[in-house]
Amino acid sequence: MFLKTIAVDFDGTLADTDVSKIYSPNMKLINYLIDRKKAGDKIILWTCREGSRLKQAVEYCESYGLTFDAVNDNLTHMKLFGLNPRKVAADIYIDDMVASKEDFGLPYKGEK
16 A cells, blocks of 8 residues: 655656756655655656657656656546546645745756
């Protein structure tokens, strides 16, 4: 059994980005999420990215060792009675607009 479900944003959160480029990874947050996953938590990538930009974000995170249990989707156990709500269900949401920004080094701005 897992402990918590963590939904995490990509742009400005897992990486310093702009519309067309990914500049640098937020290793503090990436390492935190890798540790949480090893402890049994489930990690969902929760982003507005779609298509090739979404694939780019997933592959970017994977290149740093961070894999996801779901991408812009609920975990299987949350899909009840054939329903999959658009809102991703999680215990913790990490976004560049989160209240406890300093805990995760947010909003992340790396070297450009």
